Amino acid sequence: MHWRSRMRIELIVNGTTHALDIEPRTTLLDCLRDNLGLKGAHAGCEHGVCGACTVLLDGVPVRSCLMFAVQAEGNQITTIEGITPGQGELSPVQDAFCETHGMQCGYCTPAMILTAHALLNANPNPTREDIVEAISGNICRCTGYAQIVEAIALAAERLSGANRAKDAS
């Protein structure tokens, strides 16, 4: 198949199915940003090291710069836009990042928050080491990570409290 051939695919992004007609060489990152207008995923290195392009594929963090959009057909893709509960509202993880100021320039932040969501889904009570390990594939050049680690620990604490309250009701 010539590289300029196009493919018709369906991508499920944040619960909505999108029909797309794209070049097969289009990365998932470019597709999300340019075809779907989801600008929260950021290009940092485009070779899979910095992690700024991280999205969740069936709940697992992946580098959207390292896979083609056509490879994601049939998977549940979650971007930062899908994590945000509603207009002007923040998820507990997003709120915790604001509480500790777990960012400065904000460029790595959406990816960092998606990674944190994935961690807390799999491990609601992570240790500091668990958090450090989970975000070790997301480079932040501003913070030195401490306030990010604190944000995720705070979110875990708050979420576990919220869950207990819910269970009790």
Add this chain to the structure above:
Amino acid sequence: MTVKPPHLRFVSSDRRVREDRRFVVGKGNFVADVDLPGLRHVALITCPHPAARILNIDASAALARPGVHYVLDGRELAGATLPLMSGLEIPHVPRHPLAVGTARYSGEWVAAVVADTRALAEDAAEDVRIDYEPLPFVLDAEQAIAPGSPLVHEAHGSNVLLDRNFVWGEVDEDFAASPRTLSLRVKWGRSATVPIETFGVVAQWDPWREILDVWASIQMPKYPEQIATALKLPASGVRVHYDVDVGGSYGVKRGIKHSVLACYLARRLGFPVRLIEDRLENMRGGDAHGPERLFDVDVAFDDAGIVRAMKMRALDNVGAYAGRSPFQLGKPIGAIVGPYKIRSVQYRAMAVVTNKTTQEAVRAFGQSPTNFAIERMMDEVADTLGLDRLEVRRRNLIRHDEFPYLIPSGTNYDSGDYETVIAKVLQHTDYEALQAERDAMRRGGKLAGIGIAACLEPNGGNASFEPLLNPKNTTTTWMESCRISVDLSGAITATMHTTSAGQGHETMVATVVGEVLGIDPDRIRVVRSDSLISMPSNSPVGSRMAVMLGGASYHAAQKLKAKLVAIAAHDLGIAPERALYSAGDVVDGGAPDRRRSWDELVTIAHRNMHRMPEGFEPGLSVSHVLQVPTGGTLPTPDGRVQMYPCFSFEFHLVLLSIDPALGTSKIERYTIGHDCGTVINPKIVRGMTLGGVAHGIGAALYEEFAYNEDGQMVAQSLMDYLLPSSHEVPKIDIVHHVTPSPHTVLGQKGSGESGYLGAPAAIANAVNDAVRPLGITVNTLPIKTARLGDLIADALEKKAT
């Protein structure tokens, strides 16, 4: 954490950072998010040789591709634009966005392709045929100044851009009178800040309005003016939009060559153009490398370790062209003796061109390498005498009661209490226990060392290094501005006039204005203008915004308060001195039941001219342009100058272990004592400091733009150029202290470079403490695992034989 001064209500409170809300939901407005109808994309073609004559460029095959619009070369661009500003008098070292006739480093941009998409532009770039004739090249600064070296710029006649020798005080006499001297050579390796967002710019020309609109990931003083000059436009024809969020910069986002290129294309082609570097373009041809500096230091001292005099030669390899880099040899003059009472100094600053990537400004603007040299020097003085390194520093420190303290190079340090900061760190860390821990690790077979560094962070940035290093430059101001308006509804909007790269300036302006007005900062809107409706600004460089934008906001808010008081006094028919401002309302001090509320005052100002004091303008708009405190004078003929106004202090204490088999360093404990005066937002200052230390860990141990003998940069990706991850940055304790600056409105000082100023020095000193028993001295950064492992292996082998 920070203790809040009791008279302050919002300043120093642990308030949230308002910018964060848009970032956590992915709604920052980064340059790559700027989408314009008909936007076309640029890809770059780079020279594969470290030096080469460009013989021919054949773009026909590229232009034949569907979707490709243009291929631009250096001759066309240079014919239509002026060379980029350098700040030095070096007419024969012109710098253009695309190489003209000769390319001078591997990766230099030679041509640009414009196409419908970036992918198409990259495809087409591969079809452009360029014939080169490789030329001799030079990579090393010492070789570049040796006779017979290839010349990077033939017409300039040498590879030296700048060679200034300063003598402040009786250096020779002090050396002659000192019982001891020693010499050392230390080298700061070529690294940079490498933000996660590369540089990007979007440009659009409107030929009917004759306005060039620019959105850019920029952190650069005089940016609109530089674009306008290069393109021969009036600056009123360039509209730079300051509401673009910059995805990290720490100095390097100075994409003037990218901008002139994109702006030219947008004008030439009649459609909007976007140039966003990919990572390779960023690291190799983006001209965003930091200092690569060789220091030769001689120091004169006595048997007690009192340092009397220092001679320092700093030889900087600035790469192929003069960006802002030669001036990075100038700023350290304002803190050339660090926190120590060194009586006389000779300083020779040399900037040399080579066939490497061009340097730009990097966090601390040359101060961090200089601090590294000074702190290695202090360690070697102590080691030579067999004295404790901490004790030697203490004996030389400027004491709290000696401020303002005039250093030999003509700068007055504003304030400080270095001994107290150090004492606090030692108490927090338990220095003796730390030493015991080190010794226990040594007994366990590891190499372990303690590193200390005591450093200054000059801040409040002005540009005094410009007239100092270039006498034709007469700049004596580096102002910053704020405008505040209260609208008819009574809502407050403050305007700032520059981009930010994560420093939380909107939060700072709201906090300071709220503090002055006694109004919750959350009720104060802060917006960013564009350059055509801007007041003067010099962008967030030189750790200046707390001092400068904080100061401008404070004074503007004071003017607003004064206006409200005058209106109320007039309306109440009392003397202004009797009118008391209280959280937005104004009360008659003589009759507290008589008052004018905020809403009444707003109505008077906006609707009731008949109730306004005579001569007052209607409405409630005020502004302030702040001159840099202590600024305003040119350097003396013998090269003395008040560099920056304020001086923060930091003291680092590090315990580090090294696996002797692998050479891997591990930071076991890290404490930093930090004093930046009154803290405006504790979350921001803490983040800056921790991030600065992380950045310093990278510069000390991991990051290097390494070149091979063929002149190729071999660290071309983030797999080769190693940025510290969460695993490499240890838990860091911060011990705060507040010594207010007498030069600022709230006693604040800058902290944008904190952490980075001393971390490389402290880590290098820790490594040296660890390997000294093996007879090794490491004075070259970065101290990479492989290099350190080889040194240790050689030393162990020698010991065994």
